[in-house]
Amino acid sequence: MEGTSHAYGGHNGSEILPPRQGMVVGAPRPAEVSPVGMVHKVMAQPAQSTASKMKGKVKETFFPDDPFRSFKGQPLRKKWLMAAKYLLPSVEWVPGYSLSLFRSDLIAGFTIASVAIPQGISYAKLADLPPIIGLYSSFVPPLVYAVLGSSHDLAVGPTSITSLIMGSMLQKAVLVSPTAEPALFVQLAFTSTLFAGLLQASLGILRLGFIIDFLSKATLLGFMAGAAIIVSLQQLKELLGIIHFTDKMDLVDVMASVFQHTDEWSWQTILMGACFLVLLLSARHVSMRWPKFFWISACAPLVSIIMSTVLVFIFKAENHGISVIGHIKCGLNHLSWDKLLFDPKYLGLAMKTGLVTGIISLTEGVAVGRTFASIKDYQVDGNKEMMAIGLMNIVGSCTSCYVTTGGFSRSAVNHNAGCKTAMSNVIMALTVMVTLLFLMPLFVYTPNVVLGAIITVAVVGLIDVPAAYHIWKMDKMDFLVCLCAFAGVIFISVEEGLAIAVGISIFRVLMQITRPRMIIQGNIKGTDIYRNIHQYEEAQRVPGFLILTVEAPINFANTNYLNERTKRWIEDESFSRNKSELRFVIFDLSAVPAIDTSGIAFLVDLKKPTEKLGLELVLVNPTGEVMEKIQRANDPHNHFRPDCLYLTIGEAIASLSGEANMATP
Amino acid sequence: MEGTSHAYGGHNGSEILPPRQGMVVGAPRPAEVSPVGMVHKVMAQPAQSTASKMKGKVKETFFPDDPFRSFKGQPLRKKWLMAAKYLLPSVEWVPGYSLSLFRSDLIAGFTIASVAIPQGISYAKLADLPPIIGLYSSFVPPLVYAVLGSSHDLAVGPTSITSLIMGSMLQKAVLVSPTAEPALFVQLAFTSTLFAGLLQASLGILRLGFIIDFLSKATLLGFMAGAAIIVSLQQLKELLGIIHFTDKMDLVDVMASVFQHTDEWSWQTILMGACFLVLLLSARHVSMRWPKFFWISACAPLVSIIMSTVLVFIFKAENHGISVIGHIKCGLNHLSWDKLLFDPKYLGLAMKTGLVTGIISLTEGVAVGRTFASIKDYQVDGNKEMMAIGLMNIVGSCTSCYVTTGGFSRSAVNHNAGCKTAMSNVIMALTVMVTLLFLMPLFVYTPNVVLGAIITVAVVGLIDVPAAYHIWKMDKMDFLVCLCAFAGVIFISVEEGLAIAVGISIFRVLMQITRPRMIIQGNIKGTDIYRNIHQYEEAQRVPGFLILTVEAPINFANTNYLNERTKRWIEDESFSRNKSELRFVIFDLSAVPAIDTSGIAFLVDLKKPTEKLGLELVLVNPTGEVMEKIQRANDPHNHFRPDCLYLTIGEAIASLSGEANMATP
16 A cells, blocks of 8 residues: 555655745755655654653653752762752752841841731631640741741741631531640641641652642632631621630531620620721732732731730720630740640541641642742742641641641732741741740730731632632633532531532543544645644535544543444444545544553444445554554554554545545546 | 745645645645645634533533434424334334244243353352342343343343342441341342442433443453452352351452361362362353354253252252252242332441442443444444333332343353344243242252352353453553452452552543643654654754644643643753754644643743743644633733744744744844
């Protein structure tokens, strides 16, 4: 057959390219034409042993960024230095650290400390933990991160979402109530933090960072918005001054609880809450409108705390129905490794909570790190960040801290305040340390309602309606995922909402494989280009040929579908028209990246119905891996002779129509 | 820019095709050339409303076979008739049924009855159910299937795998032991059958048949082999005459049980078992060697039962340590809908068992139906088959039957015996009915050891070593899936082995998406063809250009990877060579069937690093859906101007290099 096509004259369309003016060096030069009538042979990739193929795949899977490529060919001494730099990114910036850098970091550090202190106290309350644990968590973890982390902008501490999840998950296990057994609850929080840290560090070490990729932006958007609503509704407890409030987290229970206890509403609390809400929201509005006044919203929480504390102190408002934090003992973090609880009764709960909070906080930390790295144009290594965040939480769990990560809001403040290196985290930690040592008595009169207002304003910022609208406009299925995450969190529970959204995302990917797009290609008049006839009006069917393209790997999940679909198309095509006209079916494999044994069986089976209808089936442009398997399937049976494999659709059509003509002169 | 490229002279390579001899009508005619220098515009698919797109997607997902297409444009009367034929496939063959067809079906019916009776008794024992339930299950379900089923070759009854799974799953729930509470065990079996039937029918009605596609051939191969080994080892109880045997199903427990009770081994039983094993295996060997003697292996089980029963009767062997079936009451199936058990205590167990047995039996039934339909060249509608099998099990659960399906071995016998229609199932059912009514006393002396031998020989046939070797040769990952299913079934449990194998298959598909293949394309000298430079030696890089192709949908699961990978390639490319040389990055989207919002964000982000390095990024040949989203992303921002979108790589290179030359004259 190759002979026939040679005789006919090829269809490459290029051997006769005219000489061109104005071509950059090396663009295909018309001088080097191929022999007239050449039909190109389809080739497999150069043979590789299974072991070397496996090695390649493992490398692509786990080391797509090839972190050690710069190590190659370096002297041993330099290799050691580079390894140290790799493991401790701080080694990179410490030697060149200057006074001017320190000045920037000092300002940024004080600014984020003013955010971290009120947030620490508030978020700890959100997780139903004693407020001081929130401050502890803003002291040790930032120091660890400053040594290990590779981001210059990440500001470390507890975040609203992880606090919420930790509180709700630990509570939901009915056996532990923060009010009934506060010591046990704290122990469980430390244990969960340990598991979260272990998970994060091992994901980093095992280079399984891609697992967090399965939380798509749409999932996170819906999840965040749902969590924000749940959190702000929960704050109604503080904002209305309700004493008996539900422990549950879903919309229905929370709203029921709000209106069951209208008798507990306190007008003094409501008034104070409303005033500070307005204050905080205005500050936020100003900062969003004029970005250079970012410090107004950054300082607003601390200012609110100071103002409200002073107000309560002056008016003795704690005697008029406004609840205050009360006495907190001064002092730094206690060691807490002896409080870790490995009782089998609670182990499952702690591991599950660690898993969910670990994944969520990792996702937030890595995403925030990547965002600011891309703005300032430096590299953040995802797997290294995971190790840093993981180690920070492992150390944290032994020093009375709960789950921390690089939160978006405080990192944004850090970035805006002009931080240069991770030193700003150190400054923040030192400021928190001073607070822990000397300033705790000042919080005695801080009213809880202000903390509620701070949390509410912080989380309302997580509801991103324009982004949701953008997703709706771009992709309806993505929007569905977003909506499911949102509704799941609000109506069922935080972790189930997340699981549903991830499930739908994965199901959607699987459906793309199970029901792959198949298109019919046509020739664009007067060219050698073949394109989808439904996309390009100029693309017209080539009479006598049916050109089919599959756009997915062919595997067990779709061979039955492809089988039915292809048969139907071939039958429709050959019966609907003049029957004698259809002669050849061209199956274009250009967009099939992989094939498995079921897929090969499908290709072999496809020959039967086509032959029954008197048609000839040819394959076009199998990619390397597919070609390799076709060859292996050929090995004893010779299912696909070389003359039914072509490199391009054009060559196949030219060769086949030439042949057909020869046969019927 | 379009203007420039016009001036330059296009690269289509076809406007100058030479006149050809020997071209079939309608192959692209060189006469109709496009204007010289045309650069083709990339187009989106014609605009469609979201609703009509959804409709199209739903249709492709649930009605890929378009079952109602022949209804279109028919008169109402004919439509009714066609609907009846659709719902009751038997309507199609009954009117034209002839005596000669009946003769063929009669022979086939008797042949499969001779298989069905011993199999029914044996498989019921395998499921730890009373033997008569196996015979009941070969009476009612075949009658139902004869009316509803669309396959002509499927012979219906219990199968070894589903019997094994049902027995093991119901037993594993420690609370139910077949020996302690036989009545409860039977009730649970009926209830599980009901759930299996409901699941099967609803999968068919909801057209979710693709769910069984996730059990790939590799999974089933490993699973079957593992189950066969477990089943045959379990038969050591009967073959060695052990009385106290474990209820567990994994290799270790079974083997321990065999050697713990060596004192119970009975030489009479072992001798008898060995003789009949040899007899049955020889019959099988003869039939496989000379296919026309298929009836030898088909009749062997019945002959063995008759012979062994006579032997026991003559030698009074039941008094010498050979256990026999014992007395079974004559009579047809009792109604059992009042025995269905919806006690919440057992509901979960029954549903889970129904789910697993339902999916497995459905997979077997549909696969067997498709196999024989493809041999005899008629169509079997998967979803319709599911409804038929489902209804058959629902009816079965109310008439003292347990899960049935079209088993491979008896369907093969049916096919070989020359069956023409589903009438052979009716003949089999009537033969079984006669047995139930009158012949049951004959089984009193049937020894259990013969049943063990029959089961062993039947399941050994499920171990397909050549197929496993074929998979190993074709695809190492598929083989791993097969191996995991096998090992999981043998060492853990039947349902967990299955779950592990399905999990790995799906994980593999997800990994193909998460780590998509990216290739660098090069120009095949002297042509306009661009191919993978690692696959084609002739393909050479075009200096000044980096041509990248992604072969997967771009979505949340892979954008991070693609981002890192692409950046690294671009950096490597622009630093490793003469820096000034690389000017353009061409991102070929031909093999990207779909994109989501994260994917669009990735494409937009990709412009940044390229621009930083002074490179220009262009996109080539986005498919319909991708183009649509690019347009939507363009809507307010104009990320991708039309002049960075090209239809082919060739056109992009020609146009860009022309432009570059113009800029630096």
